[in-house]
Amino acid sequence: MSHELGRLEDLPQDYRDELARQNLVPLWPSLRAVLPPGIPARQTRATRWRYADIRPLLLRAGELTPIEKAERRVLVLANPGHTLEKMQASAAIYLGMQLLLPGEWAPSHRHTPNAVRMIVEGEGAWTTVDGEKCPMHRGDLILTPTGLWHEHGHDGNAPVIWLDVLDLPLVYYTETSYHLNGTTQTVEPGQGHRAYARAGLVPTPVFDRSGRRYPLLRYPWAEARAALLSLAGDRPGLDHVQITYVNPETGEDAQNILGLHALMLRPGQTLALPARSPAAVYHVIEGAARVATDAQGFDLAPADTCCIPGYTATTLTNASATGPAFLFVADESPLHRKLGVYEVRADGQPAMPAQP
DSSP states (O other): OOOOOOOGGGSOHHHHHHHHHTTOOOSGGGHHHHSOSSSOOOOOOOEEEOHHHHHHHHHHHHHHSOHHHHSSOEEEOOOGGGOGGGOOSSSSOEEEEEEEOTTOEEEEEEESSOEEEEEEEOSSEEEEETTEEEEOOTTOEEEEOTTOOEEEEEOSSSOEEEEEEEOHHHHHHTTOOOEEEOOOOOOOSOOHHHHTOBTTBOOOHHHHOOOOSSOOOEEOHHHHHHHHHHHHHHOTTOSOEEEEOBOTTTOSBSSSSSEEEEEEEOTTOEEEEOEESSOEEEEEEESOEEEEOSSOEEEEOTTOEEEEOSSOOEEEEESOSSSOEEEEEEESHHHHHHHTOOOEETTSSOSSOOOO
16 A cells, blocks of 8 residues: 655646635645654754854944843854744754843843743842842853743843743744833842752741742752762762752742753763653753764863754763763753653654554
């Protein structure tokens, strides 16, 4: 039995014209494009962005465009597979490098996409999220979840730069993306990273449960780094030394669409990761690493970023034989799990059994 499908050109022109007038489309000529055999069609390409290339262009943007004209001064890390105009790194991930200069203030607003900030460089800046003032230090992860007011300010004396990670492409695709402007927030007492500073120890619910959907907004790098080193020391035979940023009150992912992780490569280590359905972003916090697929590889220096498409086996290699490398990882795994499409293909083969 032939599995070749009919082409649109096989249909008479008058029939095709009438379909168009009725806003109808025949499925069979395009069926294999939307349901390809074995592996999905992917527009996301393996792509690298060097911080050494981005930084001077971002600083020049600071000279060319005052914050009042930009509101958020960002250079988007766009994946050419999706075209630069779409401003997305993968199907569900947006990346941008944002600059804040001394004395600047990015005004308060809120929006429907979820965002996180991975601090890359500088001291003295802060983000106020839902009334909580979160200082920014290199390697810190700060959440600005959907619907929460947030603003950025800078009291230091040198540029501060961070990596923005948003689920904007997905929210935009669902036609639910918008923002609202606000006024300067009143800073409230209390900081979540102090209340939830130790694993397994949280405020007793009956006395002091926050009641917030996102009780922990700032994840200090000092704590995450220490957790990775402790895990590696406690389990010397463990290859995949990785932690996941979670909600300390529920144990669920820190945000509901994108997964957020920190990963450590031991000195000289090579880590082979199986092909998984979600795309993944790798950003070097400390050290240097090579991120490679069967088709290509990227050497990443500190603050470099790359994106690897889903269904792609990946190898991570620490460039140093004497010291660890630390990477921030963002992926689409929570979204895939919610959709029921999450897969791990350890042997490279489809997870669904083939039919005779």
